[in-house]
Amino acid sequence: MRVIKTILVILLGFGSGAVISGAVFAFISVLGVIPRLAGKTGTEKSIHIYEQAIVIGGVFGTVWGFFEFPVPIPKVLGVVIAFCIGIFYGCMAVSIAEVINVIPILTRRMRLEQGLFLFILAIAIGKLAGSLAYYVVPGFFLPD
Amino acid sequence: MxxxxxxxxxxxxxxxxxxxxxxxxxxxxxxxxxxxxxxxxxxxxxxxxxxxxxxxxxxxxxxxxxxxxxxxxxxxxxxxxxxxxxxxxxxQNPVIKVILIGFVSLVLMAGSATAIMSFHTDAQIPQIFKNYHRLFFGEETEKPVLIYVSYSIGLASGIIIFFNHFFGKKIMDDPTPIDVEMTLYDHDVTETIVELLSDKDKQNPSEKEMGESHGLK
Structure with a gap:
């Protein structure tokens, strides 16, 4: 009985993983963060390397999230990685806003044709302020 | 003719x-x-x-x-x-190119690791797995290792099937989803450039030169 249950649990885990990864990574790739980064850096020919990076990152994130084994890295590298996570999430947040056309609709409703650059700057500054408030101001969100 | x-x-x-x-x-x-x-x-x-x-x-x-x-x-x-x-x-300098590729790869790797973890927390996946373990084996556990491992393997194979290649080897001859996204993105950019340039042409038809790049590539 225990053997059958074990097999069932393994199947359950495997299936959940296959479906969830499809959903999460389809979401990431639909947002268009990867083509944008590749286009901006002029490295369109290397997108297969980028796919590999996502595979490795996704698997590492899952395994590490569950088992939380220690990963000894120097502090500097930690800072660099945190910076990279920030870039990725910044791209993703703006992409989500773009998919639902927040900026085009706002500018149309307000009949504004200029100042797009300022709106984007405002969004960036707002995100920066929000992120700092979240992490730095004690009791704002995280318990102090 | x-x-x-x-x-x-x-x-x-x-x-x-x-x-x-x-x-x-x-x-x-x-x-x-x-x-x-x-x-x-x-x-x-x-x-x-x-x-x-x-x-x-x-x-x-x-x-x-x-x-x-x-x-x-x-x-x-x-x-x-x-x-x-x-x-x-x-x-374009090949060294700079390698650095850029490495940097973008690092961004994507760190970002997707964080994204999947934040999804797990959001969707309370660890709690769900603990519940599965209780349902199947009738005992409480803090770390249902069996389901963690099989889930991770499933996740890896799911991503590999989704992106359709494994360390440079394509599984099928189809383009990968990122290939498709890249093509769509290029297409959109070209279309936007055409729109912007033809707007400018209409505004000053006498101007022989066909407009600045508008900072787009």
Whole structure:
């Protein structure tokens, strides 16, 4: 009985993983963060390397999230990685806003044709302020 | 006499100063005029800087009519061609390129690791797995290792199937989702450049030059 249950649990885990990864990574790739980064850096020919990076990152994130084994890295590298996570999430947040056309609709409703650059700057500054408030101001969100 | 032309949507140039008709479109025509058509000068690039030039299909028709007035011109390609002139393109340093690729890879790796973890927390996946373990084996546990491991393997195979290749080896001959996204993105960018440049053309029709690049690539 225990053997059958074990097999069932393994199947359950495997299936959940296959479906969830499809959903999460389809979401990431639909947002268009990867083509944008590749286009901006002029490295369109290397997108297969980028796919590999996502595979490795996704698997590492899952395994590490569950088992939380220690990963000894120097502090500097930690800072660099945190910076990279920030870039990725910044791209993703703006992409989500773009998919639902927040900026085009706002500018149309307000009949504004200029100042797009300022709106984007405002969004960036707002995100920066929000992120700092979240992490730095004690009791704002995280318990102090 | 029938002439068929198939202009490309976008052409990247980095050294040629004179762009000929042959560079931006495929031409099918009777042999006696084919060579003449191929050598037609579409645009002469003067400024040694990054800039996009817009060639409308009507410009091409006018050009062809000058040398072959009785030809019937059939367009089977794009309605306008963007010539992206970028003299720096050929000079891109391979070391910088490797650094850029490494940097973008790091961004994507760190980002997707965080994204999947934040999804797990959001969706309370660890709690769900603990519940599964309780349901199946009737005992509480803090770490249902069995389901963690099988889930991780499932997740890895799911991503690999989704992206359709494994360490450089393609599983099927189809393009990967990122290939598709990249093509769509390029297409959108080209379309936007065409829109912006033709708007500018309408505003100052006397201006011979076909507009600045608007900072887009």
């Amino acid at each position: 029938d002439v068929y032309i198939k202009p490309s949507e976008k052409v990247a140039e980095n050294e040629k100063k004179v762009v000929k008709l042959d560079d931006i479109c495929e031409i099918v025509a009777p042999t006696k005029i084919l060579e003449k058509l191929k050598k037609l000068e579409v645009v002469r690039i003067e400024a040694e800087k990054e800039r996009n030039y817009l060639i409308d299909i009507t410009d091409i028709i006018r050009l062809i009519q000058k040398v072959a007035p009785d030809a019937t011109i059939n367009n089977v390609g794009a309605k306008s061609t963007v010539i992206a002139y970028n003299p720096q393109l050929k000079k």
